Amino acid sequence: GESVGLHLPTLSVQEGDNSIINCAYSNSASDYFIWYKQESGKGPQFIIDIRSNMDKRQGQRVTVLLNKTVKHLSLQIAATQPGDSAVYFCAENGAAGNKLTFGGGTRVLVKP
Amino acid sequence: DSGVTQTPKHLITATGQRVTLRCSPRSGDLSVYWYQQSLDQGLQFLIQYYNGEERAKGNILERFSAQQFPDLHSELNLSSLELGDSALYFCASSPDRSVYNEQFFGPGTRLTVL
Numbered sequence: 001g002e003s004v005g006l007h008l009p010t011l012s013v014q015e016g017d018n019s020i021i022n023c024a025y026s027n028s029a030s031d032y033f034i035w036y037k038q039e040s041g042k043g044p045q046f047i048i049d050i051r052s053n054m055d056k057r058q059g060q061r062v063t064v065l066l067n068k069t070v071k072h073l074s075l076q077i078a079a080t081q082p083g084d085s086a087v088y089f090c091a092e093n094g095a096a097g098n099k100l101t102f103g104g105g106t107r108v109l110v111k112p
Numbered sequence: 113d114s115g116v117t118q119t120p121k122h123l124i125t126a127t128g129q130r131v132t133l134r135c136s137p138r139s140g141d142l143s144v145y146w147y148q149q150s151l152d153q154g155l156q157f158l159i160q161y162y163n164g165e166e167r168a169k170g171n172i173l174e175r176f177s178a179q180q181f182p183d184l185h186s187e188l189n190l191s192s193l194e195l196g197d198s199a200l201y202f203c204a205s206s207p208d209r210s211v212y213n214e215q216f217f218g219p220g221t222r223l224t225v226l
Contacts, residue, residue, distance in 0.1 A: 043202050043217030043218050043219050043220050044155070044204075045217065046214040046216070049212075096168070099157050099170050100157055101157070
C-alpha cells in the first residue's frame with residue numbers, strides 16, 4: 001500500500017489496551033475539529049468530530065477531548081484492535097472557518 | 113467504500129506535462145474538495161467546489177486549476193508539472209457547502225512526475 005509520512009511519530013500499543021493520540025492545534029479561532037484515520041493505500045476516513053462548545057464527545061470505542069485553553073485535542077481508542085493500525089490525523093477549520101487544516105499525523109501500530 | 117471515485121489510480125508523467133484527475137462525488141453530495149498529500153507537506157487542502165462554483169481556496173498553485181461540472185463530477189488540472197508535484201491527490205465530497213460536515217474521501221490518485 002501507499003506509504004504516508006515515513007517519519008511520523010509512532011504509537012505502539014498492545015492489542016486490547018487503550019490508545020491516546022494527541023494533537024496540538026494552531027488556531028484559537030477554530031471551532032470545529034475532526035479526527036481522521038488513514039489506512040495504508042486508502043483515503044482518510046472520518047472517525048469523530050467535535051465543536052468548540054463541547055469538551056468531550058464519545059463514539060463507538062472512541063472519545064475525543066478538546067482543551068481550548070491549551071489548544072489541545074486528543075483521541076482515545078478503547079480496547080485497541082489490529083484493525084486500528086493506521087495513521088491518525090486531526091484537523092481544524094481555522095480562522096476563515098471554511099477550510100480544514102490537517103495536522104502531521106500519528107502512526108498507530110497495534111501489537112498482537 | 114466511501115462512495116467517492118477517483119480516476120486514474122496511478123499516473124506517471126514527465127516534468128512540464130499536463131494531467132487531469134477526475135473525481136465523482138457520492139450520490140447527492142454537492143461539495144467536492146481536493147487535497148494534496150505529500151511526504152513532506154502532509155495533507156493540504158487545495159480547493160472546494162459547491163454545486164459548480166468555487167467555494168473556498170487553499171494552498172493551490174496557479175499552475176493548478178479545478179472545475180465542477182453540471183453532473184457534479186470534478187476535475188483537477190495540473191500543468192507545467194514539476195518533480196515536487198509528485199504526491200497523492202485526494203478528492204472528498206460532502207452533502208452541502210458547510211465545513212461542519214463529514215467529508216468522504218476517495219481512494220486517491222498517485223501522481224509521479226519523472
